[in-house]
Amino acid sequence: MSGEKIIKINHLTRVEGHGNIHIKIRDGRVEECQWQVVEAPRFFEAMLRGRKWYELAHITSRICGICSIGHTLTSLKATEAAMGVTLSEQTEKFRRLLVHAENLQSHILHLGYLVLPDLLRVPSVIPLVSTHKDQVLLVVRLHRLSNEMSDLVGGRTTHPQRPVVGGFTKWPAAEELETLRTRLADSLSDVEALASLIKDLAGNLPQFVRETEYIALTGTDEYALYDGDIASTDGGTWPVDNYKEITNEYLVPQSTAKFAKHKRDSYMVGALARLNLNYDQLTPKAKEVAETFQLRPINYNPFMNNIAQLVEVTHSIEDSIRLIDDLLKNGIKDEKPSFSIRAGRGSASVDVPRGILFHEYEYNKDGECVWANCVIPTNQNHANIQKDLEALVPEIKDRPQEEIELTAEMLVRAYDPCISCSTHCIFL
Amino acid sequence: MEKPRVAFFDFASCEGCQLQVINLEEDLLKVLEAVDVVTFREAMKEQSDDYDIAFVEGSITRRSDEERLNTIRRNAKVLIALGSCATLGGINCLKNFHEQEYVKKLVYGDKASSYETYPSRPLKAVVPVDFEIHGCPINRDEFAMVLKALLLGKKPEIPNFPVCVECKMAENICVFERGMTCMGPVTRAGCGACCVTEGSFCWGCRGLVDDPNANSQREVLATHGLSVQDILGKFRLYTGFSEVAK
Numbered sequence: 251m252s253g254e255k256i257i258k259i260n261h262l263t264r265v266e267g268h269g270n271i272h273i274k275i276r277d278g279r280v281e282e283c284q285w286q287v288v289e290a291p292r293f294f295e296a297m298l299r300g301r302k303w304y305e306l307a308h309i310t311s312r313i314c315g316i317c318s319i320g321h322t323l324t325s326l327k328a329t330e331a332a333m334g335v336t337l338s339e340q341t342e343k344f345r346r347l348l349v350h351a352e353n354l355q356s357h358i359l360h361l362g363y364l365v366l367p368d369l370l371r372v373p374s375v376i377p378l379v380s381t382h383k384d385q386v387l388l389v390v391r392l393h394r395l396s397n398e399m400s401d402l403v404g405g406r407t408t409h410p411q412r413p414v415v416g417g418f419t420k421w422p423a424a425e426e427l428e429t430l431r432t433r434l435a436d437s438l439s440d441v442e443a444l445a446s447l448i449k450d451l452a453g454n455l456p457q458f459v460r461e462t463e464y465i466a467l468t469g470t471d472e473y474a475l476y477d478g479d480i481a482s483t484d485g486g487t488w489p490v491d492n493y494k495e496i497t498n499e500y501l502v503p504q505s506t507a508k509f510a511k512h513k514r515d516s517y518m519v520g521a522l523a524r525l526n527l528n529y530d531q532l533t534p535k536a537k538e539v540a541e542t543f544q545l546r547p548i549n550y551n552p553f554m555n556n557i558a559q560l561v562e563v564t565h566s567i568e569d570s571i572r573l574i575d576d577l578l579k580n581g582i583k584d585e586k587p588s589f590s591i592r593a594g595r596g597s598a599s600v601d602v603p604r605g606i607l608f609h610e611y612e613y614n615k616d617g618e619c620v621w622a623n624c625v626i627p628t629n630q631n632h633a634n635i636q637k638d639l640e641a642l643v644p645e646i647k648d649r650p651q652e653e654i655e656l657t658a659e660m661l662v663r664a665y666d667p668c669i670s671c672s673t674h675c676i677f678l
Numbered sequence: 679m680e681k682p683r684v685a686f687f688d689f690a691s692c693e694g695c696q697l698q699v700i701n702l703e704e705d706l707l708k709v710l711e712a713v714d715v716v717t718f719r720e721a722m723k724e725q726s727d728d729y730d731i732a733f734v735e736g737s738i739t740r741r742s743d744e745e746r747l748n749t750i751r752r753n754a755k756v757l758i759a760l761g762s763c764a765t766l767g768g769i770n771c772l773k774n775f776h777e778q779e780y781v782k783k784l785v786y787g788d789k790a791s792s793y794e795t796y797p798s799r800p801l802k803a804v805v806p807v808d809f810e811i812h813g814c815p816i817n818r819d820e821f822a823m824v825l826k827a828l829l830l831g832k833k834p835e836i837p838n839f840p841v842c843v844e845c846k847m848a849e850n851i852c853v854f855e856r857g858m859t860c861m862g863p864v865t866r867a868g869c870g871a872c873c874v875t876e877g878s879f880c881w882g883c884r885g886l887v888d889d890p891n892a893n894s895q896r897e898v899l900a901t902h903g904l905s906v907q908d909i910l911g912k913f914r915l916y917t918g919f920s921e922v923a924k
Contacts (some may be wrong), residue, residue: 261719263719263720263722263723263725264719264720264721264722264723265720266693266720267693290689290690290739290740290743290795291739291785291793291795292690292739292770292773293773293781293782293784293785293795295784295785296772296773296776296780296781296784296785297769297770297772297773299776300911301772301911302908302911305911305915308881308915309769309772309915312692312694312768312769312814313692314692314693314694315691315692315693315694315695315696315697315815316693316694316697318692318694359700363700363721364721367722367723373722373723373724374718374721374722374723374724375721375722376710376715376722376724379707379710386707387704390703390704390706390707393700393701393703394703394704397701397703405872405876405877405878406872406876407698407701408694408697408698408701408815409694409814409815411872411873411876411877411878412876412877412878414878418877419876419877419878420876420877501786501789503792506793670690670691670692670693
């Protein structure tokens, strides 16, 4: 086929941060195919040097507005690991609840506001306000519930204030948790409606398969989000302290963010990676949703990350209800954090909405940060996005230009990239 | 009457302030009835250079970003800085206290020369700014209030009194009495003292009031056992760009 197709998408829309897709097809040959990250770097590790132990979670929370809870908790865990702080069972449970709140907020935002317009072939959610008002209101309701859950447990929807080193400054009252429990249980019908809406449109998700490695946290007792060991679908588990053996970050000329690779050229993190590794530990209703979409491990279609997020929405609601029941049964005690400041080095990980996140800090005896490193989920996905594009574009090169453009955009959006995150925390 | 055309833009930031606009939830639908949102990259594919009001989040951290901000300024009748990164420089300015070459080397090693950065700054250090909505993140109710005022042709009222006033109204026990230190006495209100209410202390994210008693604040912090270095650190967390902290 002759002719030239040049696709230059600068500052891709409906993603967090600034990235470009450049594709050039000439006479039926793909000559260029590149995922570029052009976000302004912010140099967080430099910002952290010399700052006090109690400020690090506050500062690193600002790496990302959407996953501020994930950064806060990973940061607190790294400081706690460095200083040998132990946590109460109540704190561990409330932190898990907070991870679920963020998972819900982030996944609903992505599915409802960023992905749904592609499935309905419109440029944004705005035209849907008039054509699909009930569905938009359903998404808004779920989004508000997850934000109010973050508010209740974390003290604010974005950049939470209650979680601190060693515990929380303030606890929700039992009555507040009971109300939340009722609302979560009621929301399952909204999630079912969202699932059936997406099911009707799932034919618009490209059937594209590329075998790759998936990496996520894994645990023996739960579908790992807040805690666990590192695991790979290529086999093997590692303690979190060994994260650098897995992430192996490197620089590429087209990007202000680093790329990462493990055993292959690239790997993927996020909801699909977690589902591929920990499927058996999903709640029963979450497995039902996965089955509706025939999403079973190991699934090698990156577009199914959207569906894995939908599965996790159900999981996070069901598991939150279980956690709340547990907390209410034991009664909520007004615990205060207790520990002493000391020199040390510690690393930690939380599997946040977009994938496995690592923070590592070193403190001096006064509790001042002398060294810091953060490895962000989207950094770990950049190389996999590039490799997927290289495999996808030749498969669709003969289609009309607009279709190639939309499919490439949908691929990047399926990863739910947090590009400003990925350029903010890089260190050699 | 035609609806005002509104655009959102961002520079170095976490995009958490634009997220607060989305977090208006059902009220966002009311906003969409009152204005035409013509550009909002984080949420929509539609784009236009024809707009009346520009909301801009983030700090300027590269010379090459100035051109994009200048264009926005030329296109917009009203330019509003959204959040601490845009109004103060915010936490992005923490890197200004290191040599910029050192900062680049720290992150990019021997490839440092391929990457561009300069000391972080608020929007007003590059272009004239008409109004500022402070906070890290912004308070979504304050955003709605500012937008309403603009639609009615009024000047938005941004508080110019310290957080302590709102903290008293929230009936909080004073942070200093709880044995911690606080930036509330010199920080601009408008947040409802949300961090203190949640058991924390004021970090100073909304910047200083217009005429802060910074020396008195330094004394108060010093009597609570903070060294000069600690006090500078407190001021620099958000207001490092301003002269007071230098």
